[in-house]
Amino acid sequence: MRVLQTAVVILFSAATFSGAAPQDTEGKDKVFLCYWGSWSHYRHGNGAFSVNQIDSTLCTHLVYTFAKLENGVIKEFDPYLDLAKPWHLGMYKKFNNLKLKNPQLKTILAIGGWNEGSTKYSKMASTSKRRAKFVKSVVDFLELHGFDG
Template sequence: MKYLKTTTLIIILYFAFACTSNKTAGNVINRNEEKIVLAYVTSWSSIIPDPNYITHINYAFGHVNNTFDGVRIDNENRLRQLVELKIQKPSLKIILSIGGWGSGRFSEMAADEHFRRSFAKDCKRVIDEFALDGIDIDWEYPTTDMAGISSSPADKDNFTLMMKYIREEIGENKLLTLATVANARYIDFRGIGSYINFVNIMSYDMGSPPFHHSGLYRSKHTGGTSVDEAVKAHVNMGVSLNKLVMGIPFYGRGKKEIGNFSNYRNIIALNGYTTKWDDEAKAPYLSSDSVPFVCGYDDARSISIKCKYIKEHGMLGAMYWDYAGDDDEGTLRKAVYNGLNL
């Protein structure tokens, strides 16, 4: 009788585990401990993301307002529409990303005690009003005006104070993240370490033809840095691997005839080019009869290898810019999710 009771208990526990760890959605298995798969979704696109292939959405963008003391959100109705996806997938996290290339007024806000405190309070207001799961800061980049925005040598220290204030206002149960340049400059990562949940490395835009802009490893087609080197740069600056999220582009960098920025969906529709593979960089690229390297980008193969790297190195997951760059079949978003969580 004791044996039968034990066997019955084992069977019950087995089926309970199976039900919680192998719920299917199409060909996707939702597991209790998913790697983060974070999609940037923009205010100017209209596509509705498939939540089965995403764990987090960063809504792009919010901005520091004109009076330096609050948050302005692009296309608020679009944000509300995305939050409704939580009805389909309650575990989905929706985060407002504040900033982006050319988004300014950070330096003035962060430098002033009153503005800094008011901005942090408004981050809390935004979270509550839109039922969000957190705030992502995409200040590109403290101490530099390369994006055509104001800057100051004090930005680095003020960035740390800003993150401290935001954390105090939003509490410990909400997410606070940031996007960072591949070389890990401009931010005191050790100073903000106790305030943040994770770091999204923008491990792309690291070169233009004849160089890859997101090659995993260094090769003869590496002009600036590689993704692997970007990860190591962040670790060297004090970020633990389990707080790092690797950025993957859903677009390529091409020569003039293709365009410096071209979404994956457009790249695969091109005619007159040959697809080649750089086995050192683990990245595809296009060539023509007259030009050896026309466009560097990511495809399902390179993404699969990056996902293996993420898992083997104990990273937290992957993010990508942006959801709308994928093809109609969802080739890249499926490659990211399945590569990390199947």
């Protein structure tokens, strides 16, 4: 997982700081995957970084981190931050609304993260019935919140 996180950060950095457009000179599409760690919203001062600061025109794909696994199904990791309910911040909706500025943008929800551990994921993957339950919950969750993957 640590290698994947490092790779995503490198890809994000390359896409952000290269100044390159999402298409090469031959017109073939490139993937510029950007990553937003939702916890960055809670940082203080200059370290804070929220959805409204994301320039969605720099990315072809944008990853929101993280959702979690609970009782074999996908759930929001931080309901206060993620959900669009009264007295909540609604970042899922704001994140997916970035597609209004860049209609070609694909939004992706990552599940897991360092604090999640692996035991419950191994349990979920241990039988076809549990995997099917998880997959159905993911499809329903992504559709409900407007994610592409």
